[in-house]
Amino acid sequence: MNALLSILKLAxxxxxxxxxxxxxxxxxxxxxxxxxxxxxxxxxxxxxxxRQSVAGVDLVVGxxxxxTQLMLHAxxxxxxxxxxxxxxxxxxxxxxxxxxWALPLSLGDSHRNQAVLGTSADYFRHFRHGDRQPxxxxxxxxxxxxxxxVLGSEVAxxxxxxxxxxxxxxxxxxxxxxxxxxxxxxxFVVVGILAPTGTPVDRTIHVSLESITAxxxxxxxxxxxxxxxxxxxxxxxxxxxxxxxxxxxxGLRQRTDVFRMQRFVNEFRGEALIAVLPGVALDELxxxxxxxxxxxxGVSALVVLIGLCGLAATLLAGLNERxxxxxxxxxxxxxxxxxxxxxxxxxxxxxxxxxxxxALLVSFAGALAAPWLLxxxxxxxxxxxxxxxxxxxxxxxxxxxxxxxxxxxxxAWRMSLADGLTPRA
Amino acid sequence: MASGPREWHxxxxxxxxxxxPTTMIASPxxxxxxxxxxxxxxxxxxxxxxxFELARGERVFLHGPSGSGKSTLLALLGGxxxxxxxxxxxxxxxxxxxxxxxxxxxxxDHVGFLFQQFNLLPWLPAIDNVLLPCAFSxxxxxxxxxxxxxxxxxxRLLAQLDLDRSLWHxxxxxxxxxxxxxxxxxxxxxxxxxxxxxxxxxxxxxAERQQAFVDLLLQETAAAGAALIFVSHDHRLxxxxxxxxxxxxxxxxxxxMSEKSA
Numbered sequence: 001m002n003a004l005l006s007i008l009k010l011a012x013x014x015x016x017x018x019x020x021x022x023x024x025x026x027x028x029x030x031x032x033x034x035x036x037x038x039x040x041x042x043x044x045x046x047x048x049x050x051r052q053s054v055a056g057v058d059l060v061v062g063x064x065x066x067x068t069q070l071m072l073h074a075x076x077x078x079x080x081x082x083x084x085x086x087x088x089x090x091x092x093x094x095x096x097x098x099x100x101w102a103l104p105l106s107l108g109d110s111h112r113n114q115a116v117l118g119t120s121a122d123y124f125r126h127f128r129h130g131d132r133q134p135x136x137x138x139x140x141x142x143x144x145x146x147x148x149x150v151l152g153s154e155v156a157x158x159x160x161x162x163x164x165x166x167x168x169x170x171x172x173x174x175x176x177x178x179x180x181x182x183x184x185x186x187x188f189v190v191v192g193i194l195a196p197t198g199t200p201v202d203r204t205i206h207v208s209l210e211s212i213t214a215x216x217x218x219x220x221x222x223x224x225x226x227x228x229x230x231x232x233x234x235x236x237x238x239x240x241x242x243x244x245x246x247x248x249x250x251g252l253r254q255r256t257d258v259f260r261m262q263r264f265v266n267e268f269r270g271e272a273l274i275a276v277l278p279g280v281a282l283d284e285l286x287x288x289x290x291x292x293x294x295x296x297x298g299v300s301a302l303v304v305l306i307g308l309c310g311l312a313a314t315l316l317a318g319l320n321e322r323x324x325x326x327x328x329x330x331x332x333x334x335x336x337x338x339x340x341x342x343x344x345x346x347x348x349x350x351x352x353x354x355x356x357x358x359a360l361l362v363s364f365a366g367a368l369a370a371p372w373l374l375x376x377x378x379x380x381x382x383x384x385x386x387x388x389x390x391x392x393x394x395x396x397x398x399x400x401x402x403x404x405x406x407x408x409x410x411x412a413w414r415m416s417l418a419d420g421l422t423p424r425a
Numbered sequence: 426m427a428s429g430p431r432e433w434h435x436x437x438x439x440x441x442x443x444x445x446p447t448t449m450i451a452s453p454x455x456x457x458x459x460x461x462x463x464x465x466x467x468x469x470x471x472x473x474x475x476x477f478e479l480a481r482g483e484r485v486f487l488h489g490p491s492g493s494g495k496s497t498l499l500a501l502l503g504g505x506x507x508x509x510x511x512x513x514x515x516x517x518x519x520x521x522x523x524x525x526x527x528x529x530x531x532x533x534d535h536v537g538f539l540f541q542q543f544n545l546l547p548w549l550p551a552i553d554n555v556l557l558p559c560a561f562s563x564x565x566x567x568x569x570x571x572x573x574x575x576x577x578x579x580x581r582l583l584a585q586l587d588l589d590r591s592l593w594h595x596x597x598x599x600x601x602x603x604x605x606x607x608x609x610x611x612x613x614x615x616x617x618x619x620x621x622x623x624x625x626x627x628x629x630x631x632a633e634r635q636q637a638f639v640d641l642l643l644q645e646t647a648a649a650g651a652a653l654i655f656v657s658h659d660h661r662l663x664x665x666x667x668x669x670x671x672x673x674x675x676x677x678x679x680x681x682m683s684e685k686s687a
Contacts, residue, residue: 006561013548014548016548325546328540328543328557331538331540332557332558332560332561333529333532333534333558333561335526336525420496420499420505421496421499421505422496422499
């Protein structure tokens with residue numbers, strides 16, 4: 001124990017005397033470890049964020065299309081609008097005995113690049129995110145009249161809006177610049193702002209389904225009817241029940257009914273519909289993305305390997321200059337095994353320190369980048385120290401470092417046997 | 426650096442570390458009998474010594490020109506290499522009968538080495554260099570008890586070897602060659618090993634300092650009661666030794682042809 005301790009002390013002091021070179025190796029191992037961990041963390045947390053965006057939703061229903069496409073459109077409000085489904089189809093689903101709640105979603109308008117979602121006021125009661133947390137209002141209340149809007153936290157923050165702000169929607173999911181056809185005749189007023197959720201809700205403007213219908217009363221086939229205009233004050237005189245909507249989020253009374261309900265929707269007589277289990281659809285999505293993810297992870301693992309090869313090469317290259325040092329230790333009674341241990345310890349010290357610093361770097365950088373990742377990509381990056389898979393990756397880095405350190409260790413062992421007590425240096 | 430022996434060698438070491446039986450005490454410091462050695466790549470032996478003996482406490486000047494097998498002899502005496510034929514005994518222990526780790530332990534406990542130059546770990550303070558043997562050998566650490574502690578003994582030796590106190594805690598690499606050799610001598614002597622083996626320790630020193638260093642070394646080995654083998658190609662230094670031996674005279678090996686190191 002004591003001898004091992006003195007070898008360890010010598011290894012540390014010897015390494016310290018070469019701190020310039022070893023520091024560079026440490027930095028390269030630190031950065032490559034950080035890269036590996038960051039990719040893993042973003043990968044895991046992306047999945048978690050996606051999953052948290054649909055907590056509590058048992059089925060997503062839409063006109064028949066790809067499952068992933070429907071999910072992306074209904075939950076993440078991205079992708080081109082799928083085909084609409086008819087209102088009576090919605091009613092059939094909503095009144096089905098297994099249904100607890102059914103939230104109609106109508107997409108297609110936007111305000112300054114933020115998606116506008118037409119839905120019912122039930123949305124604020126039933127929608128869940130994260131660990132099944134309900135939506136909370138930071139200020140204001142749900143919409144209950146025509147032309148009232150509730151903003152996601154990020155919309156309010158980014159556009160600097162508060163309650164009472166008047167906003168004008170435009171047709172289409174993105175601003176068409178000069179060609180944009182607007183709904184400027186029917187402005188909305190902000191009545192509520194939601195607390196942050198870390199889901200697409202934050203980037204959405206919520207209005208009532210009826211408001212969406214009212215906006216398009218005097219529209220046909222995506223353009224305003226020429227020579228025909230219904231002022232905002234008059235829309236109340238019309239039947240504002242929508243004819244069609246984009247998708248439905250369904251919550252069931254009992255989760256066990258999910259396949260029964262899915263069959264009901266898929267075999268629906270009125271029109272061709274599809275019901276998607278969010279978890280299954282996300283799994284399909286991950287399968288598609290998985291190849292890319294694995295490639296990224298593989299590349300970053302290679303970067304780590306290159307870093308460790310660099311370490312082994314540095315130790316090997318330094319060995320010739322250290323022949324004297326090793327011969328002196330040999331003369332003092334160190335056995336070849338101890339010489340081997342000396343080199344191993346050094347490699348391990350650098351690898352372990354590099355891996356630990358890399359983990360710290362990811363934690364710090366993660367904490368710094370988290371707000372940006374959330375706002376730019378809607379990914380909730382979990383702050384804090386590594387866990388689970390990341391520990392396995394760290395252990396992998398250290399184990400590979402151990403193997404890499406064995407190369408210079410073995411070389412030193414051979415050298416100390418061949419050199420005797422007088423190195424040829 | 427005050428730490429101890431390699432535990433995993435303890436069993437082999439106990440047989441070496443325990444008080445030597447009287448017959449062993451009577452044994453010489455070194456004995457070589459009918460020994461021949463060749464490096465793996467060599468056809469003919471580079472050392473072939475019929476008989477050589479170093480008595481306890483005896484100080485021998487071993488003269489050998491470059492390439493006469495001096496480095497090889499050091500490796501053999503240190504137990505780092507084993508002869509193909511014949512015996513080398515260190516304090517009565519026949520090296521070829523010991524395991525590699527037991528030979529390492531024997532070297533750590535009983536032999537102090539002093540090389541031509543670059544004797545020290547340059548990044549370690551002088552005083553810690555002196556203390557190194559005590560980290561590798563419990564016996565040598567215990568033998569410093571008379572001074573109180575390894576550190577006190579290291580300080581005593583450095584003072585004795587006339588190294589200025591201000592230099593003790595400087596890194597060894599920053600000392601002059603002469604100062605480094607005195608630190609190395611203190612390291613070879615700490616813990617009173619029975620044998621000190623010096624390999625041209627004066628070759629890097631100025632001519633006028635060489636004799637002074639040799640005298641200092643002779644005086645300190647005598648004070649420590651150690652036997653000394655002083656290997657050099659420089660005859661002029663032989664004067665103050667108990668005995669002078671020419672390596673060519675005792676070795677029948679092919680000298681000057683294929684010496685391992687220059």
